[in-house]
Amino acid sequence: MTHRIVEALVERFETAEHEVSHGQDVVHVPRDVWLEFATAARETGFEVCVDVTAVDWLRSRPDRYQVVACLLSMEHELRIRMITTLPREEPVLDSLVSLYPGTNYPEREVYDMFGITFAGHPDLTRILMPDDWEGHPLRKDFGVGGVPVQFKESHQVS
Amino acid sequence: MGDEKTTEEIDVWVAGTEAPQFSPTDEGSQEISRDESDYRLREQLGSVVDDDYEFDDEFGEDDERMILNMGPQHPSTHGVLRLQIELEGELIRRTKPIIGYLHTGMEKTAEQLTFAQGPTNVTRMDYLAPFHNELAFSLAVERLLDIEVPPRAAVIRVLMTELNRVSSHLVALATNGMDIGALSIMTYGFREREFILDFFEKTTGLRMNHNYIRPGGVAADLPPGWKDDVGGLLRYLPPKLDDYDDMLQANPIWESRTRGVGVITADEAIAYGITGPALRATGVGWDLRKAFPYSGIEDYEFDVPVGTHGDTYDRYRVRVDEIHQSLRIVEQAMDAMPKGDFRIGDRKITPPPRARIDESMEALIHHFKLFTEGFKVPRGETYVAVESPRGELGCYLISNGEARPYRMHTRAPSFNNLQALPIAMADSMMADTIATIASMDPVMGDVDR
Numbered sequence: 062m063t064h065r066i067v068e069a070l071v072e073r074f075e076t077a078e079h080e081v082s083h084g085q086d087v088v089h090v091p092r093d094v095w096l097e098f099a100t101a102a103r104e105t106g107f108e109v110c111v112d113v114t115a116v117d118w119l120r121s122r123p124d125r126y127q128v129v130a131c132l133l134s135m136e137h138e139l140r141i142r143m144i145t146t147l148p149r150e151e152p153v154l155d156s157l158v159s160l161y162p163g164t165n166y167p168e169r170e171v172y173d174m175f176g177i178t179f180a181g182h183p184d185l186t187r188i189l190m191p192d193d194w195e196g197h198p199l200r201k202d203f204g205v206g207g208v209p210v211q212f213k214e215s216h217q218v219s
Numbered sequence: 220m221g222d223e224k225t226t227e228e229i230d231v232w233v234a235g236t237e238a239p240q241f242s243p244t245d246e247g248s249q250e251i252s253r254d255e256s257d258y259r260l261r262e263q264l265g266s267v268v269d270d271d272y273e274f275d276d277e278f279g280e281d282d283e284r285m286i287l288n289m290g291p292q293h294p295s296t297h298g299v300l301r302l303q304i305e306l307e308g309e310l311i312r313r314t315k316p317i318i319g320y321l322h323t324g325m326e327k328t329a330e331q332l333t334f335a336q337g338p339t340n341v342t343r344m345d346y347l348a349p350f351h352n353e354l355a356f357s358l359a360v361e362r363l364l365d366i367e368v369p370p371r372a373a374v375i376r377v378l379m380t381e382l383n384r385v386s387s388h389l390v391a392l393a394t395n396g397m398d399i400g401a402l403s404i405m406t407y408g409f410r411e412r413e414f415i416l417d418f419f420e421k422t423t424g425l426r427m428n429h430n431y432i433r434p435g436g437v438a439a440d441l442p443p444g445w446k447d448d449v450g451g452l453l454r455y456l457p458p459k460l461d462d463y464d465d466m467l468q469a470n471p472i473w474e475s476r477t478r479g480v481g482v483i484t485a486d487e488a489i490a491y492g493i494t495g496p497a498l499r500a501t502g503v504g505w506d507l508r509k510a511f512p513y514s515g516i517e518d519y520e521f522d523v524p525v526g527t528h529g530d531t532y533d534r535y536r537v538r539v540d541e542i543h544q545s546l547r548i549v550e551q552a553m554d555a556m557p558k559g560d561f562r563i564g565d566r567k568i569t570p571p572p573r574a575r576i577d578e579s580m581e582a583l584i585h586h587f588k589l590f591t592e593g594f595k596v597p598r599g600e601t602y603v604a605v606e607s608p609r610g611e612l613g614c615y616l617i618s619n620g621e622a623r624p625y626r627m628h629t630r631a632p633s634f635n636n637l638q639a640l641p642i643a644m645a646d647s648m649m650a651d652t653i654a655t656i657a658s659m660d661p662v663m664g665d666v667d668r
Binding site: 085108 | 326625634
């Protein structure tokens, strides 16, 4: 059963679609209202952004990337998941750092792993991979293996 | 004969590849170049010291700020954590944690492994709390499969995860003590943890990286005599914890090294997504076991310890209190342990008992299919979180209807909690750095995955 707080929140946005996935509230938010929706959610009482992550659907969906943010309300003991899709050509999304400072590292991780850019992020640099790394490892077209081992004496391991 | 010198050239490269474009001593050579000047030679040998090193940075001449690079190979930063610290004298002005040195792409690996193999992978993330990783993953898979584990499996899970919380907090206590200089508490903490790990080894076969909690239940039943072992731990640990309280609580050195050090306020903790003992130390009584219970943990009686100041001392105190609460849960789980199966009977998900394989062709087929292909999980996505010793450990799982996850993401508590370090350390003394890092208890395997 959907909590009235979630219902009221979703009703404020015409373009947002609510869905229940295995008993959890999921809201599909178009990317142009991503930040706006998060702002409204924060005002409603979702004071923590637990996590930001992404999925690469490659060719199986019209929009290649999907960004997922999990919000949490400690007061109401509620969770919602915001999901938006981004096209292959221009994977840019508004950053949530101004609202939730804690999304700093997770957004950097998404940038590092998927190459999705967050507009307004204060320090969008690679976080887990080396700075000079080429490619984004969690993209589905980034192969497993075939990475040259970075010692001079060794040959390429595939 | 004696005048002739035989020279041997040694080249290292792998047969079948191109000849290398470098000499063997190309990099890291310690030899002194012969054609250097005499002065340069003496300088390199250390007999002349030239320290006219001009510090040239953005702050200009008057500013006394310097950047200190700490780690990644530093004995006190708990693994391969690197910090760039901007110092003004002894005061830390800014800190930047640099991570990724232990990144092994486990989320990518998870996409190559079946759901049945998944726990082997995730258990290596937070290596001090392997059961919690396995539990988060297994709960996510079970939610997608829409199955419930038998009551005995749920209670075993609670028993093991809570014991794991105790062992993890003991390490946090030990390393916190070690970093401050209280070496006795280090040896004690690791010693007590070893008794718990002995029980884990007896049950799962391994001290760490157990792969014990699996989708559909647990891998094996508790060993014969487990009640004596757990009962022994319950009798052994509390008096020892009281001893450590005696040792640390009234200890002026411990107090002055931890009180008011590395303070985080409740607002900061919530804004930065800090969870676990670091959040509770600020006075926010948030515990996923109470708010979003899993594995029937709502049936157990326990309290959520909270601190007041959010400093290193409160974080230490919250952890010690949590050990007591976890032992309470363990005691209740031990008494409440129901009889029955330790995994679900669906042979499409859990393997048949070993004896059945000899007598039943069907069992043999199930076993073979399970360990070669794994089991298929219906299409869907879910996020499941458990309260690990470091905070909210979440597993975001997407299945495409196949035997392997399409995407598996772990919300690592250490990764998010590390964002609090620059706040906790701003305008504090350099000497408190280590105490603050230790009290945040980051596990680098969890941070970098």
